[in-house]
Amino acid sequence: MLRFEHVSKVYKGKKRAVNDLNFEIQKGEFIVFIGPSGCGKTTTMKMINRLIEPSEGKIFINDENIMEVDPVQLRRKIGYVIQQIGLFPHMTIEQNIALVPRLLKWSPEDQKERAKELLSLVDMTPDYLHRYPSELSGGQQQRIGVLRALAADQPLILMDEPFGALDPITRDSLQTEFKKLQRKLGKTIVFVTHDMDEALKLADRIVIMKDGKVVQFDTPDEILRNPANDFVREFIGKERLAQAMPQVQTVDQIMNPCPVTVTGDVTLSEAIKIMKQKRVDSLLVVNGNNKLHGYIDFDVIDRKRTKATKVSDVVMTDIYQVETGMLVRDTIQTILKRGLKYVPVVDENGRLVGIVTRTNLVDVVYDSIWGEGDTTSIS
Structure with a gap:
């Protein structure tokens, strides 16, 4: 999909911002570039759509040398999302999303249908089409910025710290949402960040850069288990290195498969009895097909029981x-950031299949750091 051959960027004939890059990115991969300020990660990404011209070497997209393509036409074939979002305040959400399709001469009907289709992917209703950016929250605006990059169905999307300005909870939600969307659509993503937690959560492979060179290009798990050198080890940090778990990989392996649940038609008094019997302070709410709907807890019941019965x-x-x-x-990071007691696990259809608790995660971390030996001496 994307190939760099001895690519360098030299400024004023002396400073090499990027030096002799050689790598390949496969179709459908989510690649994250990360490194300290001035390492060349943003310069590398901007050379892909020729916002910055390479000084040496060649860059190929589907075996086509980008320097032989008109830069305007090249950019219309590549999605681009930036931290500042860049929505046009005088345009409606529909007009913002359909910007590139409009430049590509799509019919107004096709533009509108594409905008509606994309909104549905991020659980936003069609009534948002006629709103303006100022009427949306920061997280909603960022969703629209991402959708605009997907509107013309470009196979390659460039993203320059797109979630950096958001609050931690909104950012975490959008990361999860976008990774799920990327897997569904099969897009190739080149993503720049300065946040290692974000890189570990999103990437299929991570490119760690220093002084314009690639120091390590590998999967998150391989980087956590086998840092290339002291720089990578220090850049990752000891706490993250402790997350390298050779035995346990996914939530399926540690979840409790039988969480305590209740359906919406159960009375509140019955729900309280279930909580007492099961010795829990909350219940997951599902429908008849076991699809997760939400939760209730003692606090919610206490606040609303005078006006509610079910x-x-x-x-x-x-x-x-x-x-x-x-x-x-990734689940560890989310639980720690949000202060959650547990996280429900659902299948691709939203049906509840299990629950991961803080206790599950503590056990995993203990095993990864101290192994399965005796930990009774640990205070």
């Missing part, structure tokens, strides 16, 4: 969940 009257639907196959180390 679980469906008080259920909280804003619940963080993960899909089967998600990496344990």
